[in-house]
Amino acid sequence: MDTKKVASELTRLLGGKDNIISATHCATRLRIVLQDDDQPNKQEIEELDGVKGVFSASGQFQVIFGTGLVNKVYAEFAAETGLGTKDTDGGEKQVDHAEAAKKKMNPLARIARTLSNIFVPIIPAIVASGLLMGLLGMMTAFEWVASDSPWILFLDMFSSAAFIILPILIGFSAAKEFGANPYLGAVLGGIMTHPVLLNPWTLTDAVPESVSFLGMNVELLGYQGTVIPILLVVYIMSKIEKGLRKIIPNAIDLLVVPFVTVILTAFIAMLFIGPLGTWVGNGLTWSLDFIYSTAGIFAGLIFGGLYSTIVITGVHHSFHAIEAALIADLGVNFLLPIWAMANVAQGGAGLAVFFLTKNPKVKEIAIPASFSAFLGITEPIIFGVNLRFMRPFIGAAIGGALGGAYVVFTNVIVNAYGLTGIPMIAIAAPFGTANIINYLIGMLIAAAGAFVATWILGIKEDTTKK
Template sequence: MDTKKAASELVELLGGKENVVSATHCATRLRIVLQDDDKPDKQAIEEIEGVKGVFSASGQFQVIFGTGLVNKVYADFAEITGVGAKDSDEGEKRVDHNEAMKKKMNPLARIARTLSNIFVPIIPAIVASGLLMGLLGMMRAFEWVAPDSPWILFLDMFSSAAFIILPILIGFSAAKEFGANPYLGAVLGGIMTHPALLNPWTLANAEPETIQFLGMNVDLLGYQGTVIPILLVVYLMSKIERGIRKVVPNAIDLLVTPFLTIMLTGFIAMLFIGPLGTWLGNGLTWSLDFIYNTAGPFAGLIFGGLYSTIVITGVHHSFHAIEAALIADLGVNFLLPIWAMANVAQGGAGLAVFFLTKNPKVKEIAIPASFSAFLGITEPVIFGVNLRFMRPFVGAAIGGALGGAYVVFTNVVTNAYGLTGIPMFAIAAPFGTANIMNYLIGFIIATAGAFIATLILGLKEDTTKK
């Protein structure tokens, strides 16, 4: 296809390049922040060659092109609109896409996006640690090596490292997101995991030493594996750093600002925010654990049925922080299997649409979009297929609810976050064959349930193209 022609048509139908504030792209979608969200002609945009769907979410107008093609269209789109240009000589600054996007969001969605930007970059480290824990568990369970083997020693080190230094990883990522120096954020994470503090990650039942400081009893307890304390600390640090930088002369900024920022934030962290964050984190974990164990399959039914609706709002981006806290405190993530059921159910509903629709373009989109959902990426099938007809989306909610109830009933868990669908088998495997089989059964229930529910509900297509 002629990507330049597609990009040119898209710009015109968006209301012209003057209506484009900023743009970027992900694996499948062109993400655009617009000056006026009412100008785009959505129906006409859907008829552009290569377009597989259009929707607005998270403060962005998003156009689905699919893997590979979106990169080429974006290159031409950026050339036409100038969104990819560097700062001009006239002093005009390129608009930061994330900042432009956040300005268009409501406060709740903005918080969710911020948490997503902090935790998504850490996913590879968490997934790697989860898989290494699984390998270590298999070595011990099947006695592939002796208990005192160097293999056990090294794999134990490799698998636990990411969780021990989790505050350092979060500190670096959060400081970048909050507009602070990321290395100072990492230093604060290092302070909160210092060897002088008792490591609760490896010594859960030990009692920390208590010292007297400024008339207060301070427990020398580390924050290895915690999430909320470092988030609160780095947010405060970003405010302190900016405040100090405003009053310190540029000539001595490099000496004074980092020194005062670390000292002030460090004391506040150890005396106040750290203990408060731990209390909040434990309260959140306890509450979720109580709901999970009390409501049981009913909780899975509700959350599995509603998750895709939450995805539309963008609030689901904040769940990574909650899941990381569960893994840190309990060693398991019981939420991710529920989200996985909702995701694969969208794929099942998309397959049903393929058999029901008479529109060749919808058929062309339905198969790859459904397979994408089975790999954990649901936006193409949700926005490109199921939501445009609504009934398949309801069918997917039914399948997700059934699958969610089953995985909660059978206590399916993982030891990481960020992977759903087929890839999630890898982080479910460390908990044994029963865990894998129950996840597979839930996968089938959610997919088949959504497929059958969508066939029963049927598909109401307009005579004119959407």
């Protein structure tokens, strides 16, 4: 295909260069922030060579090209539009794409995107720890080595480290997102997990010491493995640091700002925000656990059926924070298996579309996008196929609800977050063979239920389109 021609046509159909504020791309999609979101001609863009679907989400107009091709199109698109050299006022300064996208979002979507930006970079550490816990559990359960073996000692250290220093990891990532010094964020996380404080991660039954400070009784309790306290603390830290930089002369900035920021925020953290954050976090965990235990399969039906709709809004990015809190407080994540059912169901609905459609371009998209959903990546099948006809999206919701009800009924759990579909088997394995089997059965129910529901509902194609 002629990527230069596609980029030129895409620019025209988006409303011209003047309507384009900024653009970037991910593994499969071109993401564009526009002045006027009503100008793009979506139908004609979908007909461009190589385009597998278009949609608007997270303050961006997104065009799906697929892995590899999107890089080539973006290079031509950047050259065509002169990206990064103009702002909304027509000036010549660099445009921050992330900030431009955030300005186009509603407040709820901004919060979701912020939480996503904080927790997504931490996913590799959480997944690694989850898999290490699984290996440790198998070595212990099957008695591969003696209980006092150095293997057990070392794997216990390796698997728990990420959760013990979780506030440090979140502190660094959150400070970057809030526009503060990330190393100061890490320092605050270190203060909240200092060895002087009782570590609740390993000493759950111990009673912390208390000290009297400024007339207040302060418990020397650490925040290892917690989520909400460090988020609140770093947010306040960012406000203090930014405020100080406005009034402190540059000549003494390096000496004064870090010192005052750390000492003020640390006292606020230990005396007020830390205990408040713990109370909020425990309340959230208790509420979710209560709903999960009380509503049972009905919770699975509702969450599994609605999750893909939530994905469209972009709010699902905030769920990583909730899942991290569940793992920190309960040691398990019972939400991710439900989300996984919704994702797999989208793939099942996409396969049904492949057999139902007469459009060769849709067939070309449906198969790879469906298998992508089985691997946990659903945007191509949702926006490129199922939402296009709507009925398959409804069919996927039915399949997701059925699968979600089953995994809740059988208590499928995992010990990390960030993986769904087939890869999630790795973080379900630590809880035994029955957990894996029930997860696989849930996947089959979700995919088959979505396929059958979509087949019954059918699709309504526009026969006038090429």
